Amino acid sequence: MKLKLILICLIGTLFSMQAQTSVKPTILENTGIISGKITDKKTNEPLPYVNIVVKENNKVITGEITSDKGTFQIKNLALKDYIVEIQFMGYKTITKAISLTNDAKNANLNTIAIEEDAIELKGVNIIAEPSTIEQKIDRKVINVGKDLTTAGATASEIMNNIPSVNVDQDGKLSLRGNENVRVLVDGRPSNIEASQLLKQIPSTSIKKIELITNPSAKYNPEGMSGIINIVLHKNANDGFNASINTGLTFAQTPKISNSLNMNYRTGKVNFFSTYGNNFGKNFNEGNISRLDDNSNQMFDIVNDNKSHLFKIGMDYYINDKNTISAYTNQNIFVGNGIVDVNIVNPNTSQNLLLNSKYFSDNTDGTYNVAFKHLTKKEGETLDLEINHSIYSENQDASFLTTFNNPNIPSSSYNDNLGDKRQNSTVNLDYVNPLNDKTNLELGAESRIIRTENNYMTNNSSLSNSDYSYDLDIYSAYATFGQKFKKIGYQLGARFESYKVNAMLNGVTAYKDDYFTVYPSASMTYSPTEKNQFQISLSRRVDRPSLDQTKPIREFSTPRITSIGNPELDPQFTTSIELNYTKTIAKGSFSTGLFIRSIYNEINRILYPDPQNQDQQIMSFDNFDNNTAYGFEASLNYKINSWWDIQPAIDFSSINQNGLVSVLNSTTNTFDLVSKEVTASAFNARFNSNFKATKNLRFLLFGFYRSGVDGVQFNGKEMYKIDTGGRYSFLKDKATLSVRFNDIFNTMKAGFDGQNPYPQVGQFTWESQSLYLGFNYIFGAGKNKNLQRKQRDNNTKQDGGGLF
Numbered sequence: 001m002k003l004k005l006i007l008i009c010l011i012g013t014l015f016s017m018q019a020q021t022s023v024k025p026t027i028l029e030n031t032g033i034i035s036g037k038i039t040d041k042k043t044n045e046p047l048p049y050v051n052i053v054v055k056e057n058n059k060v061i062t063g064e065i066t067s068d069k070g071t072f073q074i075k076n077l078a079l080k081d082y083i084v085e086i087q088f089m090g091y092k093t094i095t096k097a098i099s100l101t102n103d104a105k106n107a108n109l110n111t112i113a114i115e116e117d118a119i120e121l122k123g124v125n126i127i128a129e130p131s132t133i134e135q136k137i138d139r140k141v142i143n144v145g146k147d148l149t150t151a152g153a154t155a156s157e158i159m160n161n162i163p164s165v166n167v168d169q170d171g172k173l174s175l176r177g178n179e180n181v182r183v184l185v186d187g188r189p190s191n192i193e194a195s196q197l198l199k200q201i202p203s204t205s206i207k208k209i210e211l212i213t214n215p216s217a218k219y220n221p222e223g224m225s226g227i228i229n230i231v232l233h234k235n236a237n238d239g240f241n242a243s244i245n246t247g248l249t250f251a252q253t254p255k256i257s258n259s260l261n262m263n264y265r266t267g268k269v270n271f272f273s274t275y276g277n278n279f280g281k282n283f284n285e286g287n288i289s290r291l292d293d294n295s296n297q298m299f300d301i302v303n304d305n306k307s308h309l310f311k312i313g314m315d316y317y318i319n320d321k322n323t324i325s326a327y328t329n330q331n332i333f334v335g336n337g338i339v340d341v342n343i344v345n346p347n348t349s350q351n352l353l354l355n356s357k358y359f360s361d362n363t364d365g366t367y368n369v370a371f372k373h374l375t376k377k378e379g380e381t382l383d384l385e386i387n388h389s390i391y392s393e394n395q396d397a398s399f400l401t402t403f404n405n406p407n408i409p410s411s412s413y414n415d416n417l418g419d420k421r422q423n424s425t426v427n428l429d430y431v432n433p434l435n436d437k438t439n440l441e442l443g444a445e446s447r448i449i450r451t452e453n454n455y456m457t458n459n460s461s462l463s464n465s466d467y468s469y470d471l472d473i474y475s476a477y478a479t480f481g482q483k484f485k486k487i488g489y490q491l492g493a494r495f496e497s498y499k500v501n502a503m504l505n506g507v508t509a510y511k512d513d514y515f516t517v518y519p520s521a522s523m524t525y526s527p528t529e530k531n532q533f534q535i536s537l538s539r540r541v542d543r544p545s546l547d548q549t550k551p552i553r554e555f556s557t558p559r560i561t562s563i564g565n566p567e568l569d570p571q572f573t574t575s576i577e578l579n580y581t582k583t584i585a586k587g588s589f590s591t592g593l594f595i596r597s598i599y600n601e602i603n604r605i606l607y608p609d610p611q612n613q614d615q616q617i618m619s620f621d622n623f624d625n626n627t628a629y630g631f632e633a634s635l636n637y638k639i640n641s642w643w644d645i646q647p648a649i650d651f652s653s654i655n656q657n658g659l660v661s662v663l664n665s666t667t668n669t670f671d672l673v674s675k676e677v678t679a680s681a682f683n684a685r686f687n688s689n690f691k692a693t694k695n696l697r698f699l700l701f702g703f704y705r706s707g708v709d710g711v712q713f714n715g716k717e718m719y720k721i722d723t724g725g726r727y728s729f730l731k732d733k734a735t736l737s738v739r740f741n742d743i744f745n746t747m748k749a750g751f752d753g754q755n756p757y758p759q760v761g762q763f764t765w766e767s768q769s770l771y772l773g774f775n776y777i778f779g780a781g782k783n784k785n786l787q788r789k790q791r792d793n794n795t796k797q798d799g800g801g802l803f
Contacts, residue, residue, distance in 0.1 A: 032100035035073040036109030038066050038086060046070025047114070051087040056080060062378075067320050079105065086114060139212040140590075144203070154257065154278060155206060155230060156198035161701060162209060163634045163648035163685060165228070173198065175225040176213065176594065176630055176652050180542040180571070180602075182223030185230050185329065185366075186311075189389075189423065197331070201309060204245035204259045204775065205276045207233045213594070214536045214577045217477045217492030217520040218429075218441055221540045224573040224596065232274055232311055233261045240264045247773040251766035255280025268318070272327075274311040280304075286763035288559075293345070297559060299763070300340040308332040313368075321374045331364040341557045351404035354558050362393035362419075379433040386426050393419040401558070415457035417552065424448045439481045441492075447473040455552045461611075465505055467550050467566075471543075472499040479520070486526050494518040502549060502566050509566040510549070516541070530583040537576050542602060544568035548620050561609070562618040569622050572599045587637035587644075596654075598626040606712045607661040608670045608756050616756060621659060628654035642691040653680040658711030661756035670756055675711050682706040695732075698725040699739075716750035720767065730776075737773040 038050045050066040054074060061082070066072045079100045086094040091114045098107045142162055159167045166174045173194050175181040183194040185201070212219070213226035233243075242262040249255040259276035284301040313327025337358040344351055366389040373382045395417040402410040427445035434440055449471040456464050474497045481490030495517055502510040522536035547554060547564060554562040579592040601623045609615035630652035638644040656679050661670040686702040701722040708715045724739030747767035752760040 032077045032079055032105040032107065033073060033075050034077060034084060034098055034107045037071045037111045039070055039111055039113050041113035041115040047088060053085040053087060055083045055085065086112060088114060091115065139210050142209045144206045144208055154198060154203055155201040158203050159198065161685065161687065164211065164632050164650045166683065166705065175211065175228060176650065180224035182227045184227060186232055187229055201230065201276065205232050205274055205309065207231045214538050214575050216479055216490060216522065216538065217494040217518055218443060218479055221494060221518045222543060224540055224542050224571065243775065243777040245773065245775045247771060249769050249771050251769040252283045253281050268316060270315040272313055276309040278307045282766060284763060284765045286761060288759055288761035291758040295343060295345045298342045303335055303337045305335040323372045325370045327368050329366040333362050335360045343558055349405040352558060353402050355400045357398045358395060360393065360395040362391065364391045365389065379431065381431045383429040389423045391421040413457060413459035415455065415459065418454040420452045422450045437482050437484060441479045444476045451546050453546065453550050453552060465552060467552060468503045469546050469549055470501050489523040492520040504551060504566060532581045534579045535577065540573045540575065542571040544602065560616045560618055565620045568602060568620055569600050571602045587635065589635050591633040593631045594629065596628040598628065601626045601657060603656060603658045604712055605659045606756065607672060623657035626655050626657060628652065644689050646687040648685045649683065651682045653678060656711050660711065677709050677711055679708050679710055681708045695728045699723065713751040713753040718747055718749065720747045733777050735775040739771045741769045741771065742767040
């Protein structure tokens with residue numbers, strides 16, 4: 001009931017503010033007006049959406065974009081001298097000096113014809129040579145350049161090149177040393193597990209990657225370490241435009257990746273689409289040695305995967321103030337996995353081989369409709385967005401165990417996993433700049449999530465199950481910020497009602513219902529234009545995922561089985577960050593510190609199977625309060641005209657609590673014992689780009705990750721060196737890229753542990769590989785730099801934001 005009252009009051013506030021701002025402001029007698037019309041010099045046609053920027057003493061005072069007829073009118077200007085810049089992508093910038101006085105309050109620039117810039121390449125989405133890193137007020141933005149797209153064929157392969165981000169050999173993602181990170185695509189969540197999703201997105205389909213490590217209250221609070229938002233290419237250029245990318249990775253066997261980005265714009269309608277695919281076999285090998293009985297497990301894993309990614313949509317520009325957009329993202333994945341586990345003992349009669357085969361196919365569809373309204377008041381916006389996603393997976397698995405002892409017959413069984421998930425979201429966002437220094441943001445959201453998981457098996461020792469995990473989340477937020485000459489601040493709070501209901505075979509397995517407030521605060525201080533400090537605070541939550549809660553096997557080998565825990569509670573985190581960014585003559589430097597206080601931490605547990613002491617069960621549980629801290633630093637520096645570097649380091653430390661199984665020598669059974677460790681991780685990256693000629697560039701990349709102590713296992717250090725080059729031709733419309741990853745084949749995931757048994761192990765994958773890529777772009781359109789497109793950027797001043 002409380003939430004309903006909040007939503008009613010919020011919606012009432014939105015409409016009352018809308019009504020208040022509909023009154024036209026009075027133009028004072030001592031203010032002036034600048035007006036005019038912009039046309040194409042070659043065709044004489046009017047150009048809509050051209051940027052008109054008004055500057056005073058080299059500082060931007062205000063601005064406007066031209067209408068559909070190419071006209072503009074900027075009012076309420078003080079009677080002073082100004083510089084007016086006319087900016088439009090693909091055209092030369094025009095500068096005009098204007099003087100507004102009591103005798104000449106209205107400056108009519110009449111018709112200004114602008115011409116195409118011959119230096120600018122006509123066409124679509126020109127990918128820059130080196131990637132660039134922008135430190136914005138609430139996020140770090142990595143604009144993906146050709147150096148990153150040549151790092152690998154998929155998003156998973158390029159993530160390790162990004163500061164503070166790590167991907168392990170299983171594809172699991174972590175940010176600042178923590179795996180509790182929320183991954184979004186185009187600002188929207190996906191039903192696909194992040195490690196699998198990243199392997200399905202071609203690297204050439206990515207426009208930029210945003211790291212939001214301490215989000216404000218307007219963002220959904222999931223993810224202890226923050227949000228990673230992957231923004232795919234979307235064109236809005238006139239006419240028909242396209243870019244084609246194809247890549248071939250040579251490792252144990254060749255792998256193919258392709259992508260195609262297209263758009264067609266005519267008049268007020270823009271159609272856009274993206275298609276990408278990945279095909280090929282992936283090989284992993286590993287071994288785990290138990291030191292107590294001198295046995296050895298050897299793993300041979302082959303995954304033959306095929307994935308397709310589609311993005312199709314359209315924008316309809318109703319007029320200068322209203323835009324409606326619709327798109328769909330479709331992921332199709334088919335995978336065949338073969339896992340051979342060979343257990344070798346000193347007594348050869350105890351040897352056995354488990355052959356497991358997994359046949360999986362899944363589809364994930366996201367459907368999005370959005371409406372944006374710009375009021376007559378500059379900067380005031382109202383956004384309505386409806387998003388619905390459907391995920392379906394089916395996995396058939398077969399297990400065959402053969403024994404070296406001829407007296408023991410082989411055994412086999414089959415099982416099937418069916419998984420269905422639906423996520424429906426409706427959110428409303430309102431932004432009102434109360435004055436030139438003050439900004440108010442309000443919003444409300446409804447999320448309904450339904451999941452079904454069915455497990456069937458013909459193994460008599462296992463049971464069929466039907467598991468569901470349903471969430472109802474209703475929230476509202478408000479943020480208020482002010483920006484002065486050198487100091488700015490923002491305060492916010494998100495109010496959320498959360499209900500969860502888990503059912504196992506028709507019986508309630510877990511149920512919770514609570515109302516929570518997630519506050520946020522941030523402050524920036526810029527003593528000069530080249531120096532900025534920022535401090536921020538937020539409260540966040542990590543809710544158990546379906547895979548963490550479902551009491552059904554995630555995977556199974558002769559000695560270890562992974563299952564979920566339906567009784568997991570949410571984990572809450574309070575984070576404080578301090579960041580500093582400095583712009584220098586040839587680049588920029590940024591650094592940051594963070595401290596986290598964690599309540600009800602979710603962590604892994606490992607214990608012997610009560611029915612078989614030689615079998616281990618891996619699951620999850622909640623633990624007491626915890627703390628974490630860390631720092632990061634990165635530099636973007638251009639040494640000279642032909643050499644630029646981007647070194648980066650990050651360090652994180654967390655006190656982890658967990659349960660380990662310790663053998664009781666008296667009873668010869670295992671006792672669960674609490675264990676606490678300090679898990680500290682250090683990462684270093686060094687990216688260097690060399691410009692040999694105008695068209696030829698080379699790159700060198702180095703990576704180091706320190707060893708990390710854990711509750712269950714201690715990880716060993718990892719490091720590698722990559723090198724590559726790229727050549728542009730056909731007037732920069734075509735690019736040929738090559739990259740040799742892990743030159744010395746040093747990337748290996750080694751570990752050791754003492755509980756429940758002393759053991760050491762190592763896993764390897766196809767880290768050493770050769771990638772060849774080709775890119776070609778064509779089209780003759782000019783980009784329409786629309787205000788509406790700010791929604792895609794998900795920047796802090798926008799109304800839409802990430803949910």
